[in-house]
Amino acid sequence: MERRVMVGRARPLAELDSLLAAAIDGRGRSAVVLGEPGMGKTTLAEALADRAGEAGVTVAWGWCSATEMPPFWPWRTILRELVPDHRLAAEQPADAGADGLGLLRGDAGARARLFVSVIDALQKVSGEGPIVLVLEDLQWADSASLLLLRTVIDALPGLRVLLVATCRDEPFESSDEVLAVVRDLPTAVQRIRLDGLEVDEVAAVVTRVLGETATDELATMVHSRTGGNPFFVREVSRLLAARPATTAVPDGVREVLARRIARVSQDCQQILEVVAVAGDGADLSLVTAVADRPAVLELLEEAAAARLLAGPPVDGRIWFAHALVREVLDASLGTARRAALHRALAEQLEATATDENAAAGELARHWSAAFGPDASERASEWALRAARAARSRMGYEQAVDAYRIALRGKDIERTKVMLELGEVQMYAGDLEGARQTFAETAELARRNGRASHLAMAALGLGTGLGGFEVPLYDELQTELLEEALASLPERDGGLRAAVMGRLSLAYAATEREGERVELARSAVEMAGRVGHPCVESGALAAYCDTIAGPSHDDERFAAATRMLAVAERGHDSPCQLLARRLRVVALMERGDWPAVDAEIEAFARTSDRLMLPLYAWCVPLWRGARALMSGDFGSAERCADEVAAIGRRAGSANAALMVFTLRMWTYRTRGALPASFGAEADAVAESMRESAVALGMRASYFTAAGELDKSRPFFDQLMGRGLDAIPDDCEWLEGMWHVGDAAIALAHADAAADVARRLAPYEDLWVIDGIGGGVMGVTAHLLGRLSVFLGRTDDARRLLTSAVDAYRGSGAKPWLVKAEQDLAAIGVPAGPATSLEGVFRKDGRTWHLRWRDGEATVPDSKGMHDLSVVLARPGQPVHVLDLVAAGGGPPRAAAGGDTGPLLDGTARSAYKRRVTELETDIAEAERDGAAQLVGTLTDERDFLVRELAAAYGLGGRARTTGDQSERARKAVAMRIATAIKAIREVHPALARHLELAVSTGRFCVYRPEEAVTWHS
DSSP: OGGGSOTTOHHHHHHHHHHHHHHHTTOOEEEEEEOSTTSSHHHHHHHHHHHHHHTTOEEEEEEOOSSOOOTTHHHHHHHHHHOTTSTTTSOOOGGGOTTSOGGGTTOTTHHHHHHHHHHHHHHHHHHHSOEEEEEEOGGGOOHHHHHHHHHHHHHGGGSSEEEEEEEOOSBTTBOHHHHHHHHTSOTTSEEEEOOOOOHHHHHHHHHHHHTSOOOHHHHHHHHHHHTTOHHHHHHHHHHHHHSTTOOOOOHHHHHHHHHHHHTSOHHHHHHHHHHHHHOTTEEHHHHHHHHOOSOHHHHHHHHHHTTSBSSSOBTTEEOBSSHHHHHHHHHHSOHHHHHHHHHHHHHHHHHHOSOHHHHHHHHHHHHHTOOSTTHHHHHHHHHHHHHHHHHHTTOHHHHHHHHHHHTTOSSSOHHHHHHHHHHHHHHTTOHHHHHHHHHHHHHHHHHHTOHHHHHHHHHHTTTTTTTSSOOSSOHHHHHHHHHHHHHSOSSOOHHHHHHHHHHHHHTTTSTTGGGHHHHHHHHHHHHHHHTOHHHHHHHHHHHHHHTOSGGGHHHHHHHHHHHHHHHHHTTOHHHHHHHHHHHHHHHHHHTOHHHHHHHHHHHHHHHHHHTOHHHHTHHHHHHHHHHHHTTOHHHHHHHHHHHHHHHHHHTOHHHHHHHHHHHHHHHHHHTOOOTTHHHHHHHHHHHTTTOHHHHHHHHHHHHHTTOHHHHHHHHHHHHHHOGGGSOSSTTHHHHHHHHHHHHHHTTOHHHHHHHHHHHGGGTTSEEEETTTTEEEEEHHHHHHHHHHHHTOHHHHHHHHHHHHHHHHHHTOHHHHHHHHHHHHHTTOOOOOOOOEEEEEEEETTEEEEEETTEEEEEEOOHHHHHHHHHHTSTTOOEEHHHHHHHTTOOOHHHHOOOOOBSSOHHHHHHHHHHHHHHHHHHHHHHHTTOHHHHHHHHHHHHHHHHHHHHHBOGGGOBOBSOOHHHHHHHHHHHHHHHHHHHHHHHOHHHHHHHHHHEEOSSEEEEOOSSOEEEEO
8 A cells, every 4th residue: 555655765665575575485584674763664664564464464563662661572562463372472470580581590491492482483373374573663672672583583584474673773762782783683684774855755745745736946945954854854844834934943853853962962062053053064174163172073973973964074064964953953052152153153264264255155144143243344344245246156146145234234335235236136036126126225315316326226127227128117217217317417428328218218108209219319329429338238229119110120120230239349248138139029020030040049048158037038938939830839838838937037027928928829829729818818918008909919819719799899999099009119010910810800891901001011021929929920911811801802812822932931830821721712722832942062071051041061070971861861761870881880781780688588587596595595604604605605696686787777678789779879869969059059940940850769860841852
C-alpha cells in the first residue's frame, strides 16, 4: 500500500522488497535502517509491513524503549505475537536479574539454551510461512536484546525470515554499545541509510500538505531550512499552511533541535551561538577571534558529530546542517547577547577585512543589529557601499535591502540615495515599489529645491532615462514632468531634453496631443547638441512614438536605426534594446520577416547579457508570434506562458497585456476561443479606458466568438464616435482591422466602405497588435474581404491574390489557408504554390547560403556537409554511416554492426545466481570466523558485480560492443546541431527552417513543409 511510503523513499523500499523476496524463497535476510530522528525510518518499516501483509507474510513488531523496561523487551513482544507460550514471551523468572542474564548464574548453558529456543521457535514458525521481524528504535536496546539480535542474525541464512531494525545513528541518541554492535554486524546485514529528501521530493511533500502545487521558490526555501528531513519538512509545511507568511520555527522542530543542542558541551554551544549570529558559511578565523575559546576545531567537530553542522569547516567556512539549526540557536539568544555578538563581529571584521567592498554587506548587517551610539551611522555607511557594489554586479535584490539600511542614517544625501534605490527596485522587478520610491523622492526634492532630483524622480516613474516601459494615462508622472521642466534652467541640458521627450509621451491621448511632435523634435535636437547618448536615444524613442502611424513607417524605422547607432556609441544596452524593439515592430509592419528574425536574435543576445526580466520577456513574445505564423500553436502557447512568468518577475503591466494579446491571436488563428477568455478581454479593454481601439477590439472579439449580440453595442458605440476617434498612432492599423472585421460580420456596409477607403494606401503593410504580441495579417487580406462584402469582385480578386502571395512568401500558413479559402469563395482558384528556392553551395572553405531574401556565408564544417547531403534528398532518410562516408569516412559496408551484447542472457543469469549464492556463503563464513574464506568469496562477488554493471547501460539495456551506428548517430547529431548554431548567428530565418525540417537519429531526413529546391 504505497500510501505509507514517504516521498523519496522508493529506492530503500525497493531494497527491502528485494530482501523480502529472498526471505520468502528461504534465504533469510536482515537490514538496519539508519537515520536521524524524523527521517522516516518507521514509515519505511510500516510500508514494508504493508507489502509483506499483501503477500501473505506474517509481520511481528518489537519496540525498544528509552524508559526502563524489562530485559529482552522487544523480543518478548515479538514472540508473544508469534509463539505465545514461549519462555521469553511469558514473564521472566524472579532470578532473571537486571540485565536479564541472572538466570544463567546457576547454569552456564542456560543462555545458550534460551537463545537456541528462540531460534527453534523462529524456525518452526517460518516453516509454516515466511515472517518479517521489525525491531524499532534499536538505539534504546538493552544488552541482552543486542546479544539475542546478533544470534538471530547469524541463524537467518537457514530461515524464511526477514529481520529489519531501525536505529538512530547519531551521538547522544544511541549508546556507544549499540553503535558498536551495529558497526560490527556482518557485512551481509544490509545498511540502509535515510538521508534528506531532494528539492523535488520536498516539493511533493509541501504540495501534499498545502493542497496546492508548491512553487520552485517555496520548495527550495523549505529544503534549505530543513535539510530535507521529512519530519521537519512536514512541520514547516503545516505551519506555512496555517500562517503563509511566517518564518517561525515549528514547535515540534524547535523541541527536537533544542534537545540536540542541549546535549553538546557548554563551550560548543557558545561557539555555535557565534556562528549563528555570523551566519551560515561564517569565516572560521572570524568566529575563532570573536569566540575566544581554545580548541575551536575540536568544538566544531563535536557540533558536526551531533548533526548540528554539515561537517568540519570547508575552505575556512562553517556550515550548519540546515537553516533551522541556526534559526533555533539565534532565537535562543537574549537581545543583549545577540547585539553584543553582532558588534564584536563587526569590529573584528572591520579590523581584518582585506576587501572592504566585499565585506560591506556583512558589516552593514552586523552594525545594524548592534547596540551603541555609533552603530546606526556605521551601518548606514557600510550599507551604502554594499548597495553600490551589489548594483555594479547586477545584484539588484541585495542592493535594495542594503539601500534601505543606508537610508536609516542621517549623514547621507537622501534624495540621491532614494533615486538609486528606485532604480534597483525597478531592475529587481518591483515596479510598483520603485514608483512609490520615486514619488517620495520627488516630494523630498521639491521641499529641498533640488530640481535635478525632481526631474530624475519624474523620469524614474517611466523606468529611467531610457524609458523602456513608460505608463500611459499617468497623471502623477505628467504633473511631475511639467513641474520639473518649469524648474530646470532654460538652457540646453541633458535632463531638460530627457524631460521634454518623456513629456511628449505623457501627453499621448490627452487634450495636449498636438504638442507632442514639437516637444519630441525639440528634445532630439537638444540631446544632439548636448551629446548625451542615453538622453538622445530616449528622445528619439519618444519621437518614434509621436510618428507611430502607418504613413511614417520609413521615417520611424530610420529614427530607430539612428537611435540604435547612438546607443551603441554610448555603450547603453537598455537603449539599444529599446531601439531594437522599435525596429522589430517597424520590420514586422513591412513584412521583412528574415530581418525581423535577425533583429529578435540580436535583441536576445543583449538581453541575455543583462539578465533582467524587464527586458527579457520581449524575446519569447516575438518568438511566440513567429511560431503562430508558422502554425505551431503549441510553441505559441508555451511562449505565452514564458512571457507571463518573466513578466511577473519584472512586475511589467505591458508584459501582462502582451500575454493576453498573444493568447488571443493564438485562439483566434486556431479558430477556438474559450468562453473564459471573454472576461480577460473585458478586463484588458477596461484597462485601456474604453478607447476607440478597445471598443473595436471587443466588437471584433465577440464577432470571432460568434456572439454578434454582444459585439453590436461596442461597434455602435465606436461608430457613434466616428472612425476619426481612432488616433493616428501605432494602434491605428490594428483599430481599423478590428472595425473592418466587425463591419463584415455585422453587415454594416457604410463602415466597411469607410474602413476600406482609409486602409487603401497601406495594402502592403502588415497589421501588428501591440509591440508584436500578435500578427493580424497583411492589410491586403482585410481589404480583399471588405471588397468581397461590398461586391467589388475585381478589387477582391487582386487584393486576395496579393495576400496569398504575401503569406506564401512569409510562410504564414494559417493565414494562407484563410486567404485561399476567401479566393475560392469568389470562384478564383488560389493556384499551386510555387516551389521555394535556396542556395547551399560550398565555395572553398566557406559555404554560401541564400534563403528567402537573406544571404550569408558560414565556415566549412562536417555538419555543413551533412546538411548538404540531406537537403539534396528531401523526404529521403539518410543513414548516419552514409553521412560519415560522404564526409570522408569509411563506407557503410565496411563499418559493420555491433558484435553483440557484452554478456549473453545465459551468462547474465548465471552471474546473478552466483552473486546470490555468494551472499549466503559470505554470511556463513563470517559466522564461522573463516576470515580467509570471507576474503576469497568477497573478491569473487565484487568481480561478478562489476561485470554485471559493465554489461548493462541506461534503463537496464544490455550493452553491446563495437556499435558503429550508435557512435555515428551521436557524432552526426552533434555536427548538424553545431552547423545550425553557426547558421543562426548569420541567418536566423534559415536556421529556424532547418531546425523545423531536419530530424536526426540513426537516419537523418529533411522534410520541409513546402517544396524547396536547393542549388548547390
